Amino acid sequence: MDEQRSHVISALVLNKPGVLQRVAGLFTRRGFNIDNITVGTSEQENMARMTIISRGDEKVLEQIIKQLNKLIDVVKVRDLTPENTVKRELCLIKIHATSEKKRSEVIQYANIFRGRIIDVSPETLTVEITGAPDKIEALIDLLRIFGIKQIARTGPTAISRGTLD
Amino acid sequence: MKGSEAIIKSLKDQGVDIVFGYPGGVLLPLYDVLYDSDLKHILVRHEQCAAHAADGYARASGKVGVCIGTSGPGATNLVTGIATAHMDSSPILAIAGQVGTALIGRDAFQEVDTLGLTMPITKHNFQAMQADEIPGMIKSAFYIASTGRQGPVAIDLPKDVQEQEFEYKADFQIDLPGYKPTRKGHPGQIKKASNLILKSKKPVILAGGGVILSESSYELLELSKLIKAPVTTTLMGKGSFPEDDPLSLGMLGMHGRKVANLVVDECDCLIVIGCRFSDRTTGKVDEFAPNAKIIHIDVDPAEIGKNVDIDIPIVGDAKIVLTSLIKTIGKLKEGNPGSTKEWADYISDFKINCIPRISFDDVPLKPQQVIKEIRDSIDYDAIVTTDVGQNQMWMAHYFTSKIPRTFLSSGGLGTMGFGFPAAMGAKVALPENDVVAVCGDGGFLMVCQDLATIREYDIPVVVCVLNNRYLGMVAQWQKLFYDERMSHTHLGEVPDFVKLAEAFGVRGERVEKPGEMKETLQSALKSGEPTLIDVIIDPDEILPMVPPGCGITEIVGEYKVEREVPGEIPYRTPHKEKEWE
Numbered sequence: 001m002d003e004q005r006s007h008v009i010s011a012l013v014l015n016k017p018g019v020l021q022r023v024a025g026l027f028t029r030r031g032f033n034i035d036n037i038t039v040g041t042s043e044q045e046n047m048a049r050m051t052i053i054s055r056g057d058e059k060v061l062e063q064i065i066k067q068l069n070k071l072i073d074v075v076k077v078r079d080l081t082p083e084n085t086v087k088r089e090l091c092l093i094k095i096h097a098t099s100e101k102k103r104s105e106v107i108q109y110a111n112i113f114r115g116r117i118i119d120v121s122p123e124t125l126t127v128e129i130t131g132a133p134d135k136i137e138a139l140i141d142l143l144r145i146f147g148i149k150q151i152a153r154t155g156p157t158a159i160s161r162g163t164l165d
Numbered sequence: 166m167k168g169s170e171a172i173i174k175s176l177k178d179q180g181v182d183i184v185f186g187y188p189g190g191v192l193l194p195l196y197d198v199l200y201d202s203d204l205k206h207i208l209v210r211h212e213q214c215a216a217h218a219a220d221g222y223a224r225a226s227g228k229v230g231v232c233i234g235t236s237g238p239g240a241t242n243l244v245t246g247i248a249t250a251h252m253d254s255s256p257i258l259a260i261a262g263q264v265g266t267a268l269i270g271r272d273a274f275q276e277v278d279t280l281g282l283t284m285p286i287t288k289h290n291f292q293a294m295q296a297d298e299i300p301g302m303i304k305s306a307f308y309i310a311s312t313g314r315q316g317p318v319a320i321d322l323p324k325d326v327q328e329q330e331f332e333y334k335a336d337f338q339i340d341l342p343g344y345k346p347t348r349k350g351h352p353g354q355i356k357k358a359s360n361l362i363l364k365s366k367k368p369v370i371l372a373g374g375g376v377i378l379s380e381s382s383y384e385l386l387e388l389s390k391l392i393k394a395p396v397t398t399t400l401m402g403k404g405s406f407p408e409d410d411p412l413s414l415g416m417l418g419m420h421g422r423k424v425a426n427l428v429v430d431e432c433d434c435l436i437v438i439g440c441r442f443s444d445r446t447t448g449k450v451d452e453f454a455p456n457a458k459i460i461h462i463d464v465d466p467a468e469i470g471k472n473v474d475i476d477i478p479i480v481g482d483a484k485i486v487l488t489s490l491i492k493t494i495g496k497l498k499e500g501n502p503g504s505t506k507e508w509a510d511y512i513s514d515f516k517i518n519c520i521p522r523i524s525f526d527d528v529p530l531k532p533q534q535v536i537k538e539i540r541d542s543i544d545y546d547a548i549v550t551t552d553v554g555q556n557q558m559w560m561a562h563y564f565t566s567k568i569p570r571t572f573l574s575s576g577g578l579g580t581m582g583f584g585f586p587a588a589m590g591a592k593v594a595l596p597e598n599d600v601v602a603v604c605g606d607g608g609f610l611m612v613c614q615d616l617a618t619i620r621e622y623d624i625p626v627v628v629c630v631l632n633n634r635y636l637g638m639v640a641q642w643q644k645l646f647y648d649e650r651m652s653h654t655h656l657g658e659v660p661d662f663v664k665l666a667e668a669f670g671v672r673g674e675r676v677e678k679p680g681e682m683k684e685t686l687q688s689a690l691k692s693g694e695p696t697l698i699d700v701i702i703d704p705d706e707i708l709p710m711v712p713p714g715c716g717i718t719e720i721v722g723e724y725k726v727e728r729e730v731p732g733e734i735p736y737r738t739p740h741k742e743k744e745w746e
Contacts, residue, residue, distance in 0.1 A: 021284065022284060026285075059470065063467065066466050066467035072309060072341060076343075
């Protein structure tokens, strides 16, 4: 048995109703797992790009790609290898912070992680951070001591480096 | 033009002259147009039969079969037939009515999520939200269903879309950027495969349903003769190779011929064409063809390596790939006659000693004898359909097929109730050919209401009900693997099938003794009338089989052979202790 590894699969799909259901249904039916999926519009009109993070050995990865390719609404599928891929995630963290001291500490941590404060209320601060998932995890861990009210993460999206397809 | 008119026009533009359907509330606009149309409509008595009939039509003719059902229960009744077609890559178009677009999602009367339900059991499905989408949608549906790896396509058709007016343009484009089936095989792979084949001493060909779908039986025969390789088939591949040919081994797998199972175990090169390595074909995957390098030719790249590891994959249409393979081997072979003659001789000796016995004079009748008499009564171009279970496996095992598209059976999904409506569809597609359905008493009862259809439309199929008052295959497993605890497999009081047929105005006959089957079937076919033959068979007859999860050499049950030659059969002891003993 090959090693179980996390794979990033990028799929260019027709931007039509039901496409997400087709892809998600395929994963469920064939027993593939989805750790994460992001979908958004792409550089091409009427097309969306899905970034799917899945785990499995090489055989499973091969099947995932082949089965995705069989879907009529899926135009192109790529396995993005870690060496040749940049992967980013956006995360919004709402923190309970009333005292001046707490607030300034949160702002400092956010700055270190190149995050921004995007919303302030008398009781809360909301931090926006973008980066690789492990960087986001690190900031979340740091902010826990202040009392996190809510976290909203997009999950990673990815693109190949340089001129690679 | 109205949406409903566009449907009929588009179907006719695709060459459709007949559809199988059942109307309903949301289909009123479509059926109103059908009323004046010269498109022939066969009113089945259950939507499942519409789907199976369209499937039988497609399998027999190679053309796309069309079935229609209403929303909600109409669509769910179509589902079994669509899933059956999907598992066996049969090209059908299923059109289901849907509640009006304004009502979708409101749990309206007879609303069901047809798009969601049919997504995993179709090659692709569509929902028409505007009438002007219909012409392109139907053209795309036919293109998708009938190219690449064929399969069913479903269209969900809301009522208001059928009524909507639009301006029909003849020059519409279909745009499927994500659908480009591979047709030609990679030349490098073909060369590699050719070299491997020529190097091998014990090659075997395994032909699947893909050979029939790609119409490459002639190429298969040519390849087999060229390299002197015996040919075994899957259930779906039955008919792709003449089973009376010296190189034919018959069907492989769980209920396969002994010679096929043992020869595949021994071969050093297995050439697999248009086959998806079903568990019923391979048995325990780890022990499948343990000594062989495997070449896999398939139009669907996802089948390569899905169940069995492949040494040389070739993605492409079987006909095109086989043609280049034959050419390449032919060139490489010049001045090198190859060394498979010894293998071919060995196979023919082996085969002679493994021919299953089919003549029995017992009463109640042995199914083998019934099948022998069916074979003796019909031409090779007659189409036989089977239901699912013992009747199917007996037919697959004992019935000799020679011509593609003459043996129709639900392989992948194993749908009881398939045989009779599929025969109806096949007869409609090819009215000149004799069509015989071989069913069990269990499966036939699931669809018997469609006797009304064959009477109404005078579709002269002959239905042979092999009547043993058991759900035979499950009963067989209970006998073999569950200590003969016959839980709910005895059907007890089965109906009088002769009277049942007569109640529908269909001829009913009963057969109980050797010789009667041939006589009755021949007179039924001669009568040109739809006929049901109730065949009383021995409920204790068991077909030798490979227990689930075992290697295909581990056959249980007594394998009765035509010629007993003790000690001369080169049958090796199975490599494993049999757990089931």
